[in-house]
Amino acid sequence: MTAADNGAASAPLSAAQPCVRIEGVTKRFGAFTAVDDVSLDIQEGEIFCLLGGSGCGKTTLLRMLAGFEQPSAGRILIDGQDMADVAPYERPVNMMFQSYALFPHMTVQDNVAFGLEQEKLPKAQIAQRVEAMLSLVRLDGMAQRKPHQLSGGQRQRVALARSLVKRPRLLLLDEPLGALDRKLREHTQFELLGLQKQLGVTFVVVTHDQEEAMTLANRIGVMDRGRIVQVGSPRDIYEYPSTRFVADFIGSVNLFEGRLTEDEADYVRVACPELPAPVLVDHGVSAAPEATVWVAIRPEKIQLLRERPAGTDNHAQGTVRDVAYMGDMSIYLVVLPGGRELRVTRANLQRKEEEAFESGDAVWLAWDAASPVVGTG
Amino acid sequence: MSRSRRSVLVPSVMAFGFAFLYVPILAMIGYSFNNSRLVTVWDSANSPTLKWYSALWRNQQVLDAAWLSFRIALLNATGAAILGTLAGLVLARFGRFRGRTLLTALTTAPLVMPEVITGLSLLLLFVAMEQTIGWPAGRGVTTLTIAHITFSLSYVAVIVQSRLAGFDVSLEEAAMDLGARPVTVFLRITLPLIAPAIVSGWLLAFTLSWDDLVISQFVAGPGSSTLPMVIFSKVRLGVTPDINALATLMVLTVAVGVVIATVLLRRQERRREQDLRLAAGAD
Amino acid sequence: MAARGLRLGRLLVIGVPMGWLLLFFLAPFLIDFKISLSEVRLAIPPYAPLLEWADGKLVALHLQLTNYRYLFTDSLYVSAYGYSLKVAAISTLLCLLLGYPMALGIARAEPARRNLLLMLVILPFWTSFLLRVYAWMGLLRNNGLINNLLLWAGVIDAPIQMMQTDFAVYLGIVYSYLPFMILPLYTNLEKHDGTLLEAAADLGAKPLAAFLRVTLPLSVPGILAGALLVFIPVVGEYVIPTLLGRPDQLMIGRVLSDEFFANRDWPVASAVAMLMLVLLVAPIVAFQRVQSNAAEAR
Numbered sequence: 001m002t003a004a005d006n007g008a009a010s011a012p013l014s015a016a017q018p019c020v021r022i023e024g025v026t027k028r029f030g031a032f033t034a035v036d037d038v039s040l041d042i043q044e045g046e047i048f049c050l051l052g053g054s055g056c057g058k059t060t061l062l063r064m065l066a067g068f069e070q071p072s073a074g075r076i077l078i079d080g081q082d083m084a085d086v087a088p089y090e091r092p093v094n095m096m097f098q099s100y101a102l103f104p105h106m107t108v109q110d111n112v113a114f115g116l117e118q119e120k121l122p123k124a125q126i127a128q129r130v131e132a133m134l135s136l137v138r139l140d141g142m143a144q145r146k147p148h149q150l151s152g153g154q155r156q157r158v159a160l161a162r163s164l165v166k167r168p169r170l171l172l173l174d175e176p177l178g179a180l181d182r183k184l185r186e187h188t189q190f191e192l193l194g195l196q197k198q199l200g201v202t203f204v205v206v207t208h209d210q211e212e213a214m215t216l217a218n219r220i221g222v223m224d225r226g227r228i229v230q231v232g233s234p235r236d237i238y239e240y241p242s243t244r245f246v247a248d249f250i251g252s253v254n255l256f257e258g259r260l261t262e263d264e265a266d267y268v269r270v271a272c273p274e275l276p277a278p279v280l281v282d283h284g285v286s287a288a289p290e291a292t293v294w295v296a297i298r299p300e301k302i303q304l305l306r307e308r309p310a311g312t313d314n315h316a317q318g319t320v321r322d323v324a325y326m327g328d329m330s331i332y333l334v335v336l337p338g339g340r341e342l343r344v345t346r347a348n349l350q351r352k353e354e355e356a357f358e359s360g361d362a363v364w365l366a367w368d369a370a371s372p373v374v375g376t377g
Numbered sequence: 378m379s380r381s382r383r384s385v386l387v388p389s390v391m392a393f394g395f396a397f398l399y400v401p402i403l404a405m406i407g408y409s410f411n412n413s414r415l416v417t418v419w420d421s422a423n424s425p426t427l428k429w430y431s432a433l434w435r436n437q438q439v440l441d442a443a444w445l446s447f448r449i450a451l452l453n454a455t456g457a458a459i460l461g462t463l464a465g466l467v468l469a470r471f472g473r474f475r476g477r478t479l480l481t482a483l484t485t486a487p488l489v490m491p492e493v494i495t496g497l498s499l500l501l502l503f504v505a506m507e508q509t510i511g512w513p514a515g516r517g518v519t520t521l522t523i524a525h526i527t528f529s530l531s532y533v534a535v536i537v538q539s540r541l542a543g544f545d546v547s548l549e550e551a552a553m554d555l556g557a558r559p560v561t562v563f564l565r566i567t568l569p570l571i572a573p574a575i576v577s578g579w580l581l582a583f584t585l586s587w588d589d590l591v592i593s594q595f596v597a598g599p600g601s602s603t604l605p606m607v608i609f610s611k612v613r614l615g616v617t618p619d620i621n622a623l624a625t626l627m628v629l630t631v632a633v634g635v636v637i638a639t640v641l642l643r644r645q646e647r648r649r650e651q652d653l654r655l656a657a658g659a660d
Numbered sequence: 661m662a663a664r665g666l667r668l669g670r671l672l673v674i675g676v677p678m679g680w681l682l683l684f685f686l687a688p689f690l691i692d693f694k695i696s697l698s699e700v701r702l703a704i705p706p707y708a709p710l711l712e713w714a715d716g717k718l719v720a721l722h723l724q725l726t727n728y729r730y731l732f733t734d735s736l737y738v739s740a741y742g743y744s745l746k747v748a749a750i751s752t753l754l755c756l757l758l759g760y761p762m763a764l765g766i767a768r769a770e771p772a773r774r775n776l777l778l779m780l781v782i783l784p785f786w787t788s789f790l791l792r793v794y795a796w797m798g799l800l801r802n803n804g805l806i807n808n809l810l811l812w813a814g815v816i817d818a819p820i821q822m823m824q825t826d827f828a829v830y831l832g833i834v835y836s837y838l839p840f841m842i843l844p845l846y847t848n849l850e851k852h853d854g855t856l857l858e859a860a861a862d863l864g865a866k867p868l869a870a871f872l873r874v875t876l877p878l879s880v881p882g883i884l885a886g887a888l889l890v891f892i893p894v895v896g897e898y899v900i901p902t903l904l905g906r907p908d909q910l911m912i913g914r915v916l917s918d919e920f921f922a923n924r925d926w927p928v929a930s931a932v933a934m935l936m937l938v939l940l941v942a943p944i945v946a947f948q949r950v951q952s953n954a955a956e957a958r
Contacts, residue, residue, distance in 0.1 A: 068550055088553040101551035105569045114565075118556030149652045166555065387768070390761035391777075397758075398784050398838065401795035404805050408798060417804045464677035471670065476678065483681040485948045489889060491896020491940070493913045494933045497920060498688030501930065504705050505691050527684040530677070535951075542955060559666065588788045591898050591913075595920075605790050612794050612903065616801065624791040631786045639779050 017080055019044040019202045020065065020170060025074035027060050034060040036226035037074070042170075047196060047203040049213040052223035053249075058206045061223075062172050065204065066095045079169060089118070094163035095172040098179075100155050102147040108134070108158050109143040115166040133165040136195070153184050160192075164199060173205045177212050189215045210250050214238070222246050238298075243377035247296040254302075254342050256295045263289055268374060269313070270295050274340040280313035282369040287376050294375055299345040301371035304332065304357055309366040318342065320361045334363060402628060409621035416616045429622040438607060439623065446587055446604040449518060453525040454583040460526065461533025461582070462575055466567075468534065469541035487531040496595035499524045503596060516598035524596045525586040532585065533578035540574035541567075584631075689937065696930035697723045707926045727931035737915065737932070741939070744912040747826075747901075748894040751833040752841075755890050756883065758834065759841035763882075764875075766842075767849035778846070785839040793832050793903055800828055800904070828904035829911075833894055841886040848882025849875070881950060888947040892940055912936055 020042040027035040035057040042048045050058040063069045064076060067088035076083045078092065094115070103111050109130060116126045134140055137157040147155055156176070163171055176192065177185045193216065196203055207213055213220050214234045221231045222245075230242045241247035248255060258272035258279065270279045270293055279295050287293060309315050321341070322333040325348075332344040342365065357363055408416050410425035433439060464484050468477075487495065503513055503520050513519045548570070552562045568575075590605040597603060611617055699708040731737045766777045784792060799805045800822040807819040822828055852875065860870040898913035905911065910918075912932065920929040 066550075066554060068553075088550070089556045089558055093554075095551070095554045097547045097551055099545060099547055101545065101547040103548060103552070103566060114552070114557070115555035118561070146652070148649065149656050151656050154656075162551075162555065387761050387765045390758070391765040394758055394762045394838070395780060397835070398781070401792065401799055401835070402784065402787070405791070405795040405798055415803065417798055417801060417808065460677045460680055463673055464681075467674050467677065471674065474670075474674065476674070480674070480678050480681070481952065482948060483678070483685055485951050486944055487685060489892040489944060489947055491893050491913060491936065493896045493898055493916045494692075494937060495685075495688070497916065497929060497933050498692040499684065501691045501695055501926070502684070502688040508705070523684060527680070530680070534677075538955070559669070584786055588790065590790055594917075605788065608788075608790055608794070609899070612790070612797070616794070616798050620791075620794060621798075624788070624794065627791065628787045632783060635779060635783050635786060639775065643775065 018042055019079065020204070021077040021080075022061075022065075023075050023077070025061070025064065025071045025076060027057075027064060027069060028072045033226055035064070035071075038226075038228050039074075040221060040228060040231070042202060042204060044202055045200050046218040047193075047205065047216055049205045049207060049217035049220045050223055051207060051210060051213040051220050051249075053208055055225075056223040057226040058208075058223050059174065062095075062174060062204065062206045065170070066093055066172055067091050092169040093172060094166055094168040094170075096156075096159050096163050096174065096176060098174040098176075100147075100159040102155055102158055102162075104147050107144050107146055108139065108150070111147070111158055112162045112165055115162060119166070129165055130161075133161045136164075136198075137161045152179055153188065156180070156188065160195070164195070164201065167199075168201065170202050170204060173203060175207055175209075176205060177207070177209070185212075192216060214250075222249060224249075239373070241296065241373060241375070243375060244294045244296075245377075247294070247373065247375070252299055252343055252345075254297045254299065256297075258293060258295055260285070260287055260289060260291050260293050263287065267369070270374060274336065274338055275316050276336075277315050278313050279372055279374075280369045281372045281374050283374075285374045285376065291376065296373045296375075297367055297371055299331070299343045300347075302342070302344045302365050302367045304334075304344060304346060305364040305366055306355070308364050314369060314372075315364060315366040316342070317362070317364050320357050320359055320363055323357065323359055332357060332363075334365060405621055406625045406628065409618065409625040411618065411621075414618060416618050416621060429618045430626075432619050433622050433626075436619065438602075439604070439619075442602050442604040442607040445518070445601055449521050449525060449603065450583045450586040452518075452522045453529055453586040454579045456522070456526040457529035457533050457582040458575055458579040461530040461578055462537050462571075464530065464534040465537025465541060466563075469538045469544075484531050484534045487528045488535065490528075492528075492589075492591035495528060496524070496592040499527070499592065500595040516596055517601045520596040520598070521593060521601065521603070524592050525582075525589060528592065529582035529585050532581050533575070536574050536578045536581070537571060540571050544570065692930045692933055695927055696727055696934045697725065698927050699724060699726075700925050700927050705926065706924050727927045728935070730928060731931055731935055736910075737912075740910050740912045740915045741935070743909050744895050744897075745939070747829060747833070747897075747911060748891050751830055751837065751894050752887050752891045754830060754834045755838055755841040756887060759838055759845060759886065760879075760883075762838075763842045763845035763849055766846055767852070781839055781842050789836055790899060792836060793900055796828070796832055796835065797823070797903060800831070823904060824906055826906065829901055829906070832900040832904045833897065836900065837890045837894060840889045844885035844889060845879065845882040848879050848885075852878055881954060884950045885947070885954065888943055888950065892943050892947065895940060896936060 018041040020040075022038055022040040022042075025035060025038050026033065038057075038061060050061060052058045060069060064071055065078075067083065067086060067090075070084070083091065103114070106114070112130045112133060113126050116129060121129075130143075134143060137160055139154065139157055139161065142150065142154065142158075147158070150158065156179075173192075177188055180188055189212070192203075203216075205213070205216055217234055219231060219233055220237050222229045222237060224245050230237060230246045232240070237246060238250055241250065244255065247253050256270075256272040256274055256279070258270035258275075260268060261271050261278065262269035263285070265284050266282070268281050268283075268285055270281065272279060272295060279297075281295070285293065303309075308317070316336055318334040318336040320332055321335045324331040324333075327348075329345050329347045332346065334342045334344055336342065344365065409429060410427070411417075411419055412423035412426045412428065413420035464480065468481060468484065471477075499520075500516075503516060507513060507515075513523075544567075548566055549562050552566045553559070557565065588605060589603070590609055593603045593606055594609075597606065608620060608623070611620055695707050700706055701708050731741075762781070766774055766781070769777055797804075801807070802819040802821065802823070804822075806822070807816075810816045811819065856874050856878075857870050860874050861867075865873065896913040896916075897911060898917055901911040901914050902917075905914075916929050916932045916936070919925050919932060
């Protein structure tokens with residue numbers, strides 16, 4: 001019994017029941033554990049991104065949502081209904097495959113209509129919905145073409161149309177932007193966002209590309225070796241990584257190890273052997289005194305100065321080793337006396353840079369107490 | 378690739394190889410127009426002639442045998458195509474199941490098994506079955522068809538299996554994801570896409586049955602002689618000119634068929650390339 | 661509910677071809693084995709039943725190994741088996757020597773010509789096996805094309821005896837089985853990555869060295885597949901030795917056929933078949949291993 005039966009969106013659920021609930025799901029392939037005790041709630045109407053490197057289990061988790069794999073332990077509930085032993089063709093879930101998986105022997109029209117035909121809808125209604133969907137994804141006039149007569153971007157839109165025309169509760173997307181070139185990728189990202197907002201479908205996206213995740217997601221779940229390491233909004237993940245892995249995985253970061261010298265409720269001080277001055281952080285951290293912690297500072301949060309800054313914390317001195325000019329910003333590699341390299345980025349705010357830093361220049365680095373993140377994990 | 382030694386050796390061996398393959402056939406065709414009964418002694422006074430072709434037309438034995446072979450080949454090709462496709466599907470798609478090794482062995486062994494062994498064993502089976510349950514009664518079309526299907530289905534299975542292996546599995550998953558049950562997936566997605574493989578399997582099975590001699594000799598009955606059996610009994614006694622005529626007809630039929638198929642395939646390839654170019658221009 | 665129907669469907673799809681093959685491919689070998697242990701009789705069918713019943717009770721089990729003893733002691737059989745294995749081995753080697761360069765040439769040709777060349781290789785395969793062997797008869801006879809040409813050219817004074825010789829048998833076998841060697845080899849060679857040879861050349865390897873150290877080792881699965889596809893059936897070849905071969909030294913396929921049709925000795929014929937099967941079990945298993953490796957590699 002699928003929610004798409006009457007063709008209308010299902011009645012709004014109470015906020016208490018999530019669209020998807022994953023409870024303690026584990027998946028083992030022989031001796032190898034691909035997904036390890038994952039629990040997750042996905043809310044209706046949100047775009048949730050599973051982000052991680054290859055082999056982290058994100059695709060396996062996605063396939064379990066689709067019904068192509070069954071969990072070894074735990075359960076998956078969609079709209080409160082347990083999906084154990086529910087076949088893929090009986091779920092209110094549709095998937096957009098990484099390779100698009102368009103049926104090569106059918107026209108665009110037939111491809112998009114296929115899912116509706118399986119629902120045994122009347123022909124006229126099918127034709128109408130297909131036409132409307134093709135318009136929505138801007139493929140009018142392509143209905144009679146076959147997949148091999150379409151470009152990559154067009155094929156993706158057919159795949160999208162084919163899944164969305166069934167008005168699923170949940171749309172799963174497997175690396176949706178991977179096959180597209182850079183310009184097309186940006187364009188498609190916004191198209192996807194627009195479609196999702198318009199149709200209100202819950203998206204679960206799997207990707208290894210953090211840029212993709214950051215652009216698309218309302219919430220991101222970072223995965224590593226089968227486990228969910230952190231769940232949060234893109235901002236949370238980026239600015240407040242809960243573990244070293246997450247800090248390192250997202251964006252670039254300068255990571256240090258240090259010893260907790262002062263631990264108060266509203267600030268901590270960390271002594272890092274690689275830095276000349278202690279790091280003062282404006283939030284507390286739960287750790288034992290004198291514990292070993294990691295400190296992460298994002299490159300854009302570090303300032304480049306000609307003169308020594310005031311204060312006893314949060315600074316370092318070094319030499320510029322390399323400058324990479326990226327157009328909108330520049331990346332500086334600064335070497336500290338101990339040999340440690342720091343990465344600093346700075347936006348090129350003015351066209352004529354009077355005081356540009358060049359390779360070989362001596363430089364002071366400084367950051368404020370709100371910038372570093374400290375953690376124990 | 379350097380142009381020195383290698384590029385002389387390989388093409389000359391190839392030329393020799395192709396000559397080797399075709400000279401006997403061409404000679405045979407040539408002799409079919411020879412008036413002399415001695416076949417290979419050219420009777421230049423009265424040749425070329427079509428008299429052996431017309432003699433063929435009047436040879437009832439040959440015509441009956443050809444008709445029998447044709448019917449059996451037709452039944453065989455269809456039966457082998459069905460069973461072979463099922464076997465190929467199972468081996469390519471069904472993953473691990475109890476008896477998989479057995480099925481794999483049973484489908485690959487007939488590809489290499491010497492025909493004298495399979496022929497003899499099948500006949501013994503038919504005799505034993507007739508003794509115990511009364512069927513098949515005597516040897517004839519039924520036993521021939523069963524025997525031919527048994528060895529042909531392996532060829533179809535191998536062709537279908539390798540086609541399915543090169544198939545994008547996500548197509549079938551996508552169909553299931555869109556709500557199609559397994560049978561629908563097979564009929565609307567898998568089958569249309571492996572149809573060319575099944576057709577070529579059908580043709581191969583037809584040819585194998587049409588040409589089969591050894592197994593047919595074992596399992597054919599007194600009243601049923603297939604065309605190869607008739608040819609063989611004539612040929613054992615020596616070279617005969619009407620066989621040359623028959624051979625020429627058969628070779629030409631096959632040659633025309635293969636050439637047509639290749640031309641059609643080439644045209645399909647070219648159209649596909651055009652479509653790709655059309656697509657690349659867009660978006 | 662749906663799951664049970666699915667499981668039944670699966671069982672059916674597996675069961676139908678499996679059942680057919682078990683009944684019509686495997687069971688015959690068992691019956692063959694049973695009859696190879698029985699005694700020949702002048703009856704229809706011409707062998708003694710294995711089990712003797714009286715009043716519904718099993719009275720006697722007639723098993724005998726004399727048929728097999730025959731095979732090991734009578735020189736006709738021993739030499740036939742040996743000769744068959746020898747012919748098969750040499751033919752396989754000849755097919756490899758001729759077929760490898762051809763497969764290599766086709767794989768290296770430009771894509772447009774490749775299809776044409778493949779078609780030319782496959783075409784003889786689709787025409788009748790029997791007729792192609794017959795074609796050689798026309799060429800090899802004492803007054804056949806080859807002798808006529810040589811006589812006419814003055815190279816020889818009297819026709820050379822080519823029919824009914826080992827030479828004719830090898831010729832016939834290589835001629836008929838060459839496509840079986842070329843096709844698996846070609847399938848393997850065609851998949852080779854051209855950049856590997858470029859890398860070898862870049863590292864200083866001459867073409868012959870690159871071939872021996874890169875192409876040849878990578879083509880071994882194709883060589884094995886082709887070799888087994890030729891060797892195993894040739895051991896039991898019947899048509900070629902009968903039409904082209906020596907009357908004094910028979911191949912085992914001919915022996916089996918004679919025992920069966922001429923002597924009406926079904927038990928001995930069965931024993932001959934069984935022993936042939938035993939000899940070929942190892943190559944057949946090797947072939948299946950090669951096939952499944954190739955399937956997995958895809």
